[in-house]
Amino acid sequence: MKALAFEIIGSILIIRDSANDRDLKEFAEKKMKRHPYIQTVMLQTSKIQGQKRTRELKFLLGNKNFETIHREHGNQYILNPLDTFFSPRLSFERQRIAGLVKESEVILNFFAGVGPFSIAIAKKQPNCLIHSIEINKKSCNYMRKNIELNNCEDNIIVYCGDVFDIAPHRFLNSSNRVILPLPLESKRSLPLAFKCLKDGKGTIHWQITDHLSSKVVDLNVVATSIEEIFAREKISTEHSISEHRVVRWIAPHIAHIAIDIELGQ
Numbered sequence: 486m487k488a489l490a491f492e493i494i495g496s497i498l499i500i501r502d503s504a505n506d507r508d509l510k511e512f513a514e515k516k517m518k519r520h521p522y523i524q525t526v527m528l529q530t531s532k533i534q535g536q537k538r539t540r541e542l543k544f545l546l547g548n549k550n551f552e553t554i555h556r557e558h559g560n561q562y563i564l565n566p567l568d569t570f571f572s573p574r575l576s577f578e579r580q581r582i583a584g585l586v587k588e589s590e591v592i593l594n595f596f597a598g599v600g601p602f603s604i605a606i607a608k609k610q611p612n613c614l615i616h617s618i619e620i621n622k623k624s625c626n627y628m629r630k631n632i633e634l635n636n637c638e639d640n641i642i643v644y645c646g647d648v649f650d651i652a653p654h655r656f657l658n659s660s661n662r663v664i665l666p667l668p669l670e671s672k673r674s675l676p677l678a679f680k681c682l683k684d685g686k687g688t689i690h691w692q693i694t695d696h697l698s699s700k701v702v703d704l705n706v707v708a709t710s711i712e713e714i715f716a717r718e719k720i721s722t723e724h725s726i727s728e729h730r731v732v733r734w735i736a737p738h739i740a741h742i743a744i745d746i747e748l749g750q
């Protein structure tokens with residue numbers, strides 16, 4: 486039986502490779518036996534797609550309850566993977582960013598999903614205020630539940646709507662840090678994030694996808710894209726890249742990359 490790519494969200498095993506029915510069943514049964522907490526097995530039948538970044542999933546085996554609670558670093562996230570984006574593969578990135586936040590920061594989490602970045606930060610820095618904007622109503626509802634589940638009601642405020650409508654009206658010149666976990670909107674969201682930094686100073690956690698011929702991120706290419714985006718918007722600011730890393734590989738040479746940009750020091 487060939488090894489199949491998979492991920493586990495709470496009690497749901499999602500098989501990401503297709504195979505014949507017999508191999509899928511054998512793989513699923515083996516995983517369920519080894520990890521008794523797996524209650525449901527689904528097959529991913531599309532890429533992550535559309536503005537809401539969801540995917541099509543086909544039920545294969547087990548229980549037909551698609552709502553689950555995923556536990557990560559002591560935090561809990563309730564969600565339905567049919568309706569919302571969630572990736573356990575971003576777990577390290579959430580903890581990494583949460584570890585950089587200083588006491589009492591005001592943070593903007595654009596593209597907040599069911600809230601995992603905001604919650605990871607709030608749990609590490611309980612004096613921070615995190616404004617979390619998300620367009621998918623179902624994700625917003627789960628984010629509200631997750632805030633309650635993790636006792637972060639005093640730290641996180643949910644705004645259900647489009648970042649590009651909400652932020653220019655409410656958050657210009659407001660925040661110490663902006664998180665942009667949506668590579669698809671990397672070019673449009675970077676200048677808006679800059680305008681939301683208080684006095685043009687702070688940190689932007691930018692995420693992009695790029696074709697890499699080797700495993701190494703070419704910082705000159707990244708720096709040039711940032712310059713071009715700022716120049717197009719007539720933004721002139723002192724900035725530097727303090728960190729960069731490949732978050733995950735999306736395809737053999739396509740990387741999801743995280744870049745930390747320090748501005749206005």
Ligand SMILES: C[S@@+](CC[C@H](N)C(=O)[O-])C[C@H]1O[C@@H](n2cnc3c(N)ncnc32)[C@H](O)[C@@H]1O
Nearest residue numbers: 536537538570596597598619620621647648666
């Ligand atoms: C890649 S997911 C990341 C979600 C979350 N940050 C996480 O790590 O689990 C991007 C999210 O952005 C939301 N989104 C896409 N376009 C948006 C927009 N213009 N305004 C607000 N949210 C948006 C999608 O619905 C999706 O939940």
